[in-house]
Amino acid sequence: MRDPYEMLGVSRDASDEDIKRAYRALAKKYHPDLHPGDKEAERRMKEINDAYDRIKNDQTGDDGGAYQQQQSYGQQSYGNYGPFGGFYGNYRQNESQEPNEIRAARNYVNAGHYQEALHVLSTMEKRDADWYYLSALANYGAGNRVAALQHAQRAVQMDPEDPEYQQLLLQLQNGGGSMSKMGAISAWV
């Protein structure tokens, strides 16, 4: 089976948006409405669709056809979609009092939209340990390794008892190495 990235004409480290753009361009080119009765165009279209599905299934850790079934039972949880997977977890004890911005930032991080997460965080004046923790995750995802490390350190300083902060700091200090072992690694590393 050919490499799905190659079939869409993008590199393996292409961004999510580039993959979607490439898929759209090819789908427009080979759309059956433009080539009525053309078997070759039909075959190409099917190939492109399969390639896109395979990339998406890899990203979300689904194995092909399981997608529909999982959705219909509503068993998917938020954290499953981002590269941090169950890493951040879906729920924290102290979440109930958190401001809307923190919640939005977590949602963005879990979904892998780090720039948006950073933007939301930048609008906040109150910066507590959780703010620094989320900022560390968002920065790491956005490729800002040094800022990520600094913010993780700050989170641990502010709340030395929190095991999640410690774990993140440890992983960052190890160059993110153990992150991959936890299944948290993804296309962006």
Place this chain on the structure above:
Amino acid sequence: MFGYVTANTALLSADELARWKGCYCGLCRSLASLGGRCRLTLTYDLAFLTLLLSSLYEPEECAAFARCPRHPFVKQPSWCNEATDYAAQMNVLLTREKLLDDWHDDRNPFARAAAAALRSPAEAAAKGFPRQAQAIRGALDKLYELEKSGAPDIDAAGACFGALLSELFVWKQDRWEPELRAIGDGLGRYIYTLDACLDLPADRKKGRYNPLLGLAPENAVTEHFRPALQMLLGGAAGGFERLPLVRDTRILRSVLYSGVWARMPTVEKKEAQP
């Protein structure tokens, strides 16, 4: 509907904000073209559907710059396409069925009059989209049955509303149907559950049916349900991220990841009061 599905405009650039407002104004104009009263049914929920389907199918758009009854002095930019017209018809269908329910449940004469005013455009929409019309009626009937049985079952009730919205999100039955269904289902369940959360204190006081009764301890607040709400939205986000969308994605994400939570602070404020 409920108006929960809206953008967090604080996260949008000036261009994105204009695009989002233009979508909403376009939906309003499309509603007006269905008949005078339809305009009054406008909700943000269907503006989100318009933007989502526009991003997925990229239909040809037509822009306008004009005054309207809502903005009688300053001309407003707006844009419309086939997806806008589809969402407008769904809006009318949904609103009329809800109004009929209100009339049957509460004998509210205003609901009856409003439903009567929407009769002709709603019937036209039902004729054009029988699958969606049946799904709406079916889901609302099932919700009514659940309510009458008095058994609080949030999953069953949420699933009804999820089924309703997923049918609406599937505009064209093509290869994106599973993803669109996942978004509709997740949002529908989320909206229904959040609405039940908001009603819970009043329903409890007055001894009314609420699907969350029995699930939460007597003095539980909305926060008790946050993990569940987060999980339900996760289903919608999963479907969304699989769609090959490139246009207006920042606006759409500001709805799904932030705007939909906007009602929570109101709740917290209400809860803080004795």
